[in-house]
Amino acid sequence: MGVIVGLDVGTTAAKAVAVDTASGWRTSANAEYRLDAPRPRWQVQDPSAVLAAVDTVLAEVARAVGDRGGGAGSSRSAGGASRARPTGATGELEVLGVGTAMHGLIGMDAELRPVTELITWADTRAHAEAAELRAQGRATELLERSGTPVHPMSPLTKLMWFGRHDRSTLHAARHWIGLKDLVLLHLTGRVVTELSTASASGLVDLAARDWSPGSLDLAGVSREQLPDILPTTALLELSSAAADRTGLPSGLPVNSGATDGPLGNLGTGxxxxxxxxxxxxxxxxxxxxxxxxxxxxxxxxxxxxxxxxxxxxxxxxxxxxxxxxxxxxxxxxxxxxxxxxxxxxxxxxxxxxxxxxxxxxxxxxxxxxxxxxxxxxxxxxxxxxxxxxxxxxxxxxxxxxxxxxxxxxxxxxxxxxxxxxxxxxxxxxxxxxxxxxxxxxxxxxxTDDAEGSALGSVALALLATGRADDLTGALAQVAPAGGADEAVEVxxxxxxxxxxxxxxxxxxxxxxxxxxxxxxxxxxxxx
The missing domain is CATH 3.30.420.40 (ATPase, nucleotide binding domain)
Known part of the structure; x- marks a missing residue:
């Protein structure tokens, strides 16, 4: 058994926690970034700033794991950074689980370069589009189909906004992805998403566990412009480029993970x-x-x-x-x-x-x-x-x-x-x-920990790698030692x-x- 790393990329900060489930040893890192409001109703972020914070926190926990191993479980990358080897021995890195905030949207060109800023859940520029769907009596139908309420937070209404107000950008984007998909692309080089992120988009048919043709028509995008939907327990591999940036080992299994809300439930029990x-x-x-x-x-x-x-x-x-x-x-x-x-x-x-x-x-x-x-x-x-x-x-x-x-x-x-x-x-x-x-x-x-979503990423990664049979068993392995379990008295x-x-x-x-x-x-x- 080795160290599991959980990543939680939120609205204003990226957090990473590394947990040795055998000994209970833990370490964590945090890096903040800005939420900008360049126009009324806009709440956006620079994708590069978010990804730089991801690299920062992962590098910090990688160094902590390498230092804890006393050199026995680490090596040096070409850039000189300490890199823990995923050999499976206690104290060495085994898997990285990824969680992010939901409802984000970013357009990418054919070379996978951003053509928009990261449009966050807090962005309400699509308020008129959401109001129109409600006025048309479509809100209940769309919620029942997708699980996502009709609101300008959703990628569905954001894409509708681009179709009405910025068609040149809509056409320039070869891919439309979310925050989770951006992070997975940064870490693995793959353009993919997972069921949790997709289910928060307003674009999915939950019964089919796939993109909804009717919602795609409303949004004005094709299925080919959206990433494939993987299970939340899917495993990818850390790219060599990401390894060089973070000091994590190339080929480290990367769990596709879920979004921060569901992972918060898991991480807090x-x-x-x-x-x-x-x-x-x-x-x-x-x-x-x-x-x-x-x-x-x-x-x-x-x-x-x-x-x-x-x-x-x-x-x-x-x-x-x-x-x-x-x-x-x-x-x-x-x-x-x-x-x-x-x-x-x-x-x-x-x-x-x-x-x-x-x-x-x-x-x-x-x-x-x-x-x-x-x-x-x-x-x-x-x-x-x-x-x-x-x-x-x-x-x-x-x-x-x-x-x-x-x-x-x-x-x-x-x-x-x-x-x-x-x-x-x-x-x-x-x-x-x-x-x-x-x-x-x-x-x-x-809970005794403010990093519930990051710990949820750890627990889900344990399930994804077969280290646990179910979510309850996974949670039992990462439950914080000495965690508070008594209700607040008032x-x-x-x-x-x-x-x-x-x-x-x-x-x-x-x-x-x-x-x-x-x-x-x-x-x-x-x-």
């Missing part, structure tokens, strides 16, 4: 019936594993693949940790970097639960589940003279937590949720954990407070509706 996985990074999501594709009757939830017989039902919010970061930048403009994040949490903690009646609707980027409205705007409600920066800061955090609690309730209406397991850097904070647990009103169990008074806040939010919204009617009457009288 949220794969049993009744257990939901919650992750909060830049965005956020709640998901539970079901044995076959399914959706809810009101079209509020997605359904994406983890493996062919394990599907993740849930919803994603666009406004997760970015809301607190926005609040920190707005209300603490003089602070900087990680110090600002800590100062923001300290300031929020000064306000009482419920923020003395101040409520934030955290829709800074519109919203996905359960509302699926990219045009929603965020706001603070119930502002009073006594409210200070600490109240605005805490209300931002509470707004995210209450939105996530609403999503858990929607999921519980489709399949029972008895426990929520959470992952993400925000949950290192006791304030985040406490507010979320109180808002949920049901057990919240933090005062009953806090639970009651947040239950009241939910009701107060509805009352405030009704009040503002009455105000809008009153102002409309005044306008009519003046006219």
């Amino acid at each position: 949220a794969i049993a019936p009744g257990v939901a996985g919650m992750s909060i990074g830049t965005s956020g999501a709640v998901r539970t594993v079901v044995p076959e594709p399914r959706t809810d009757s009101r079209g509020r939830l997605f359904c994406y693949a983890l493996t062919d017989d394990a599907w993740v039902l849930g919803g994603a919010v666009s406004n997760g940790g970015l809301v607190m970061r926005w609040a920190a930048e707005t209300f603490l403009p003089q602070a900087d970097g990680t110090a600002r994040d800590a100062e923001a949490l300290a300031l929020a903690a000064q306000a009482p639960p419920g923020s003395d009646g101040l409520v934030m609707l955290p829709y800074l980027l519109g919203e996905r589940a359960p509302l699926w409205d990219p045009d929603l705007s965020g706001s603070y409600l119930g502002v009073r003279h006594a409210h200070g920066r600490e109240h605005f800061m805490r209300a931002a955090l509470e707004g995210v937590c209450l939105q996530m609690a609403d999503l858990v309730d929607v999921l519980d209406g489709v399949t029972p949720v008895t426990e929520v397991r959470c992952t993400g850097g925000v949950f290192r904070s006791g304030l985040w954990r406490g507010v979320m647990a109180a808002a949920l009103g049901r057990p919240l169990v933090p 005062p009953e008074a806090d639970r009651a407070t947040y239950a009241r806040v939910r009701g107060r939010t509805l009352d405030l919204l009704r009040g503002y509706g009455e105000l809008a009617e009153h102002l409309a009457d005044l306008a009519d009288a003046r006219g």
